[in-house]
Amino acid sequence: MSILLRLRNASPIPIEAECLSPDRLEGLAVKEIERLEVDHGNERARVADFFEVGLRDGNEAAVIEGDCSRVKHIGAGMTRGLLVVDGNAGMHAGAEMSGGRLEVRGNAGDWTGAEMRAGRIHIRGDAGHLLGGAYRGSRTGMRGGVILVEGSARNEVGCSMRRGLIAVRGQVGDFPGVSMHAGNILVGGLPGVRAGAGMRRGSLIFFGETPGDSQRQVELLPTFSYDCTYRPPFVSLYLKKLQSWKLSLPVPAGEGRYRRYSGDLVESGKGEILVWQA
Amino acid sequence: MSLLQIVNGRVVDPVQGLDGEVRDVWIRDGKIIPPPAVPSVRPDRVLDASGLVVMAGGVDMHCHIAGPKVNVARKMRPEEKRRAEPVRRTPRTRSGTTGSVPSTFATGYKYTGLGYTTAFDAAIPPLAARHAHEELHDTPIIDKGFFVLMGNNHYVMQQIRSGDRARLRHYVAWLLGAAKGYAVKAVNPGGVEEWKAGHGNVTGLDDPVEHFGVTPRQIIVELAQAASDLRLPHPLHIHCNNLGLPGNWKTTLATMEALEGRRAHLTHVQFHSYGGGPDDGGSFASRVAPLVDVVNAHENLTVDVGQVVFGDTTSMTGDGPLGYFLHQVTGRKWFSADTENEAGCGIVPIEYKDHSFIHAMQWAIGLEWFLLARDPWRIVLSTDHPNGGTFLSYPQIIHLLMEPDYRREVLQSVHPRVMKRSVLKDLDRAYSLSEIAIITRAAPARILGLRNKGHLGPGADADITIYTPDPDRTKMFSLPRIVLKDGEVIVEEGQIRNAPTGRTFHVAPAYDEKLVSEIQEWFEEHYTIQFANYAVDEHYLPRGECVASLGSK
Numbered sequence: 158m159s160i161l162l163r164l165r166n167a168s169p170i171p172i173e174a175e176c177l178s179p180d181r182l183e184g185l186a187v188k189e190i191e192r193l194e195v196d197h198g199n200e201r202a203r204v205a206d207f208f209e210v211g212l213r214d215g216n217e218a219a220v221i222e223g224d225c226s227r228v229k230h231i232g233a234g235m236t237r238g239l240l241v242v243d244g245n246a247g248m249h250a251g252a253e254m255s256g257g258r259l260e261v262r263g264n265a266g267d268w269t270g271a272e273m274r275a276g277r278i279h280i281r282g283d284a285g286h287l288l289g290g291a292y293r294g295s296r297t298g299m300r301g302g303v304i305l306v307e308g309s310a311r312n313e314v315g316c317s318m319r320r321g322l323i324a325v326r327g328q329v330g331d332f333p334g335v336s337m338h339a340g341n342i343l344v345g346g347l348p349g350v351r352a353g354a355g356m357r358r359g360s361l362i363f364f365g366e367t368p369g370d371s372q373r374q375v376e377l378l379p380t381f382s383y384d385c386t387y388r389p390p391f392v393s394l395y396l397k398k399l400q401s402w403k404l405s406l407p408v409p410a411g412e413g414r415y416r417r418y419s420g421d422l423v424e425s426g427k428g429e430i431l432v433w434q435a
Numbered sequence: 436m437s438l439l440q441i442v443n444g445r446v447v448d449p450v451q452g453l454d455g456e457v458r459d460v461w462i463r464d465g466k467i468i469p470p471p472a473v474p475s476v477r478p479d480r481v482l483d484a485s486g487l488v489v490m491a492g493g494v495d496m497h498c499h500i501a502g503p504k505v506n507v508a509r510k511m512r513p514e515e516k517r518r519a520e521p522v523r524r525t526p527r528t529r530s531g532t533t534g535s536v537p538s539t540f541a542t543g544y545k546y547t548g549l550g551y552t553t554a555f556d557a558a559i560p561p562l563a564a565r566h567a568h569e570e571l572h573d574t575p576i577i578d579k580g581f582f583v584l585m586g587n588n589h590y591v592m593q594q595i596r597s598g599d600r601a602r603l604r605h606y607v608a609w610l611l612g613a614a615k616g617y618a619v620k621a622v623n624p625g626g627v628e629e630w631k632a633g634h635g636n637v638t639g640l641d642d643p644v645e646h647f648g649v650t651p652r653q654i655i656v657e658l659a660q661a662a663s664d665l666r667l668p669h670p671l672h673i674h675c676n677n678l679g680l681p682g683n684w685k686t687t688l689a690t691m692e693a694l695e696g697r698r699a700h701l702t703h704v705q706f707h708s709y710g711g712g713p714d715d716g717g718s719f720a721s722r723v724a725p726l727v728d729v730v731n732a733h734e735n736l737t738v739d740v741g742q743v744v745f746g747d748t749t750s751m752t753g754d755g756p757l758g759y760f761l762h763q764v765t766g767r768k769w770f771s772a773d774t775e776n777e778a779g780c781g782i783v784p785i786e787y788k789d790h791s792f793i794h795a796m797q798w799a800i801g802l803e804w805f806l807l808a809r810d811p812w813r814i815v816l817s818t819d820h821p822n823g824g825t826f827l828s829y830p831q832i833i834h835l836l837m838e839p840d841y842r843r844e845v846l847q848s849v850h851p852r853v854m855k856r857s858v859l860k861d862l863d864r865a866y867s868l869s870e871i872a873i874i875t876r877a878a879p880a881r882i883l884g885l886r887n888k889g890h891l892g893p894g895a896d897a898d899i900t901i902y903t904p905d906p907d908r909t910k911m912f913s914l915p916r917i918v919l920k921d922g923e924v925i926v927e928e929g930q931i932r933n934a935p936t937g938r939t940f941h942v943a944p945a946y947d948e949k950l951v952s953e954i955q956e957w958f959e960e961h962y963t964i965q966f967a968n969y970a971v972d973e974h975y976l977p978r979g980e981c982v983a984s985l986g987s988k
Binding site for chain 2: 292293294295296
């Protein structure tokens with residue numbers, strides 16, 4: 158049996174619900190879950206004020222139904238279990254999580270998976286800004302784990318990330334991999350401007366160029382220098398792994414070659430950007 | 436006209452020579468009074484302190500709690516604020532954030548909760564005095580004040596070059612009054628301006644400060660002389676050149692010698708007592724011994740330690756080149772500011788790690804100072820909050836000083852080379868409760884020239900901390916049983932009962948009014964603000980108290 162929370166009172170005022178994680182919900186009776194505290198704007202409220210709580214068949218720890226785009230911190234800090242949001246999730250979903258799986262069937266807000274350490278987040282729709290990023294002031298963003306996005310993501314994907322994998326099937330906004338220390342970001346579409354600005358190590362891989370279409374080229378900062386065109390074997394392995402997680406990038410694994418650029422030369426220059434060409 | 440009697444407490448007041456004797460303390464209208472001669476006098480209220488230790492409120496003579504650099508540090512470290520336990524709002528107190536740089540209201544509450552009732556910010560550029568006063572306005576309960584940065588002030592250096600001692604003295608007096616500051620502070624005298632001009636930091640007392648034609652030595656001597664001539668309650672407060680650099684003990688020694696008997700306070704002296712070569716971290720060593728000998732032998736010198744405590748904190752300093760140095764060493768984020776004509780500033784987060792040889796040596800060097808200094812009246816407990824650690828770590832330092840076994844235990848756990856490089860392992864001295872009372876209250880009050888602080892004799896402000904004795908000194912000093920401010924119970928068992936406004940101490944030494952128009956002329960040529968907007972008036976000090984010059988009534 159899994160816990161079912163159905164949003165019945167969507168509020169324009171954000172709800173902060175760190176309690177909506179498998180760790181907190183596990184072993185609680187329906188009545189107890191209803192009494193869990195959430196913040197509603199500057200007031201205290203209870204889960205039951207917004208959600209209808211029940212049980213349903215399934216192996217998920219919990220399923221949250223409805224448009225929760227104003228419900229923040231869903232699955233934040235979770236360490237185990239499967240949490241499904243059947244709808245949109247608000248900001249900070251899966252932030253600082255260190256295990257388990259979070260599946261968002263709609264779109265996810267900003268800071269999804271921010272500073273996460275381990276576990277897997279799968280977003281069927283689009284993700285917001287700072288996916289797997291570092292909170293303001295922090296030295297490191299995502300430190301491990303996997304984030305998969307079937308739609309697109311906005312600015313600063315993987316900001317200051319140190320380890321782990323982010324794969325976005327569609328486009329990403331400006332500054333993907335900004336200040337990243339290490340880790341891998343795979344993007345099926347094209348990035349916005351200033352990809353990899355300030356990156357020290359790690360790999361940014363873009364698959365979205367269309368040959369012969371000047372509008373669909375990856376535009377890089379002048380502080381990235383071209384090295385060579387080759388076929389790094391690790392990319393095929395990553396693509397196969399992504400397929401096993403049911404995320405397919407628009408590229409046949411093992412085909413084509415990649416232009417390699419080193420950067421960011423204003424930092425150590427030990428990072429790389431790979432651009433796939435058919 | 437309420438009369439309060441604290442009965443049966445074990446009073447530790449080194450000024451009166453009381454070392455745990457059971458005495459009653461009588462308080463009327465916020466001041467301590469002699470016990471009534473007539474036994475029939477009945478107090479309005481009695482506080483039973485049986486079995487408890489009664490001391491004056493703590494005095495922190497060197498910390499960073501107000502002004503632009505503190506404010507920037509607060510904004511610069513959201514990652515720390517996010518995890519630090521916040522101060523929650525109560526019907527009597529406001530909410531606030533903590534971490535290494537607490538917000539204003541939280542600073543007042545936390546100091547008082549610790550039994551400290553007076554604190555001085557150590558580095559305010561006069562141009563930022565208004566900002567500092569506004570923040571102090573929002574720092575409740577404690578009495579406070581600040582020192583005014585003058586060691587890199589252009590007008591000061593110009594007067595020194597032209598050898599015009601009288602004009603320098605008048606300017607210093609005018610500036611202290613204009614800023615409503617308390618004492619003269621020199622931070623890396625000359626070095627900050629030299630670095631700001633792009634010439635690199637100075638390396639010793641006799642390096643020229645280009646463009647100004649003076650040397651750090653001249654700045655130190657002339658400011659010490661001016662402070663002395665003005666008979667300021669607190670002498671020149673010096674942050675020596677070359678802070679934090681291996682081998683800097685020679686500069687510190689030269690500074691002590693250059694003073695030639697003039698009174699001065701050398702601050703966070705731990706950071707200035709390093710041996711070793713500049714390019715060789717492995718040769719880093721303690722040079723406390725030769726420096727402490729000089730301090731022991733010279734009554735004109737006082738120091739505070741600037742103890743390092745292991746953990747994450749924020750370094751903030753008026754020493755611009757030091758901020759840059761720390762940024763280079765740690766690779767952490769860095770803020771630098773140039774206060775026109777007056778000062779610099781550097782802020783860098785820093786984590787002191789016990790397994791780092793350098794950090795563990797800094798920790799040991801601070802403790803060496805405490806344990807080797809012979810006269811507790813001339814050494815003061817400080818962490819240079821938040822540079823070496825936050826003021827909330829004072830109880831831990833007291834524990835290290837009072838319990839040699841605990842000290843040895845910690846020494847065993849830090850980087851092993853410290854055992855070889857520091858004499859700390861051979862120092863068995865244990866501070867007594869009375870000596871702790873000296874270095875945390877009586878001595879700083881005396882060095883600051885605050886006659887009504889640091890003791891419980893008649894006439895003193897009734898700022899009183901009552902502790903529950905406990906062999907675990909960290910516990911004892913972290914959570915006083917009761918704290919009184921001006922005779923009013925403010926803290927009981929860590930709970931803030933009331934949050935009145937504390938005093939702001941400042942000085943107003945006399946100067947030649949005729950020179951003001953000349954200062955104004957120079958000012959309007961060089962500053963970006965109007966002269967009329969520079970001086971801070973009384974309105975900014977909700978409870979200002981002017982402290983008279985030495986020797987006056």
